[in-house]
Amino acid sequence: MLKATILSFALALPVAATAQDTQIDLGGAAQDTSAPVGVDADQLSVDQAAGAATFTGNVRVAQGALRMAANEVRVEYGESQNEITALHATGGVTLANETLAAEGREASYTIASGQVVLSGDVVLTQGSSTIAGNRLTIDLASGSGRMEGRVQTLFQPGARQ
Secondary structure, X not given: OHHHHHHHHHHHOOOEEEXXXXXXXXXXXXXXXOOOOEEEOOEEEEEOOOOEEEEEEXXXXXXXXXXXXXXXXXXXXXOOOOOEEEEEEEEEXXXXXXXXXXXXXXXXXXXXXOEEEEEEEEEEEEOOEEEEXXXXXXXXXXXXXXXXXXXXEXXXXXXXX
């Protein structure tokens, strides 16, 4: 609902601009990818052979200031269950920290590279600015991002971030 409201508001204003692909400076999105990852959910299913665990129902993931929420999150492990290599979230995914919030249908987070990819009707809000597209790639190490796929942006003239 919030995503639809933000998007409809952004599309209704005459200052909205569109593009196919946009590079984004996410400033405060930089994240320590070596910080511990905490997960809580209603249910947990572990597949030892596949080296994965699937959390379902009201899933919340935290790593430092980074927060993710989704209906389901699959956690992939390295050689031990203490080494998380990737997270794959589906169903109403929200990603947030102190400076930004993003929503999409799916997200993949590769821990080693610090790359998060949100896809499916993505809406990113940072300060008073909103940007929407089909796919958002965030580099947590550098705090930069790239929105792709019929990008729609709302700029607030004179607004401070």
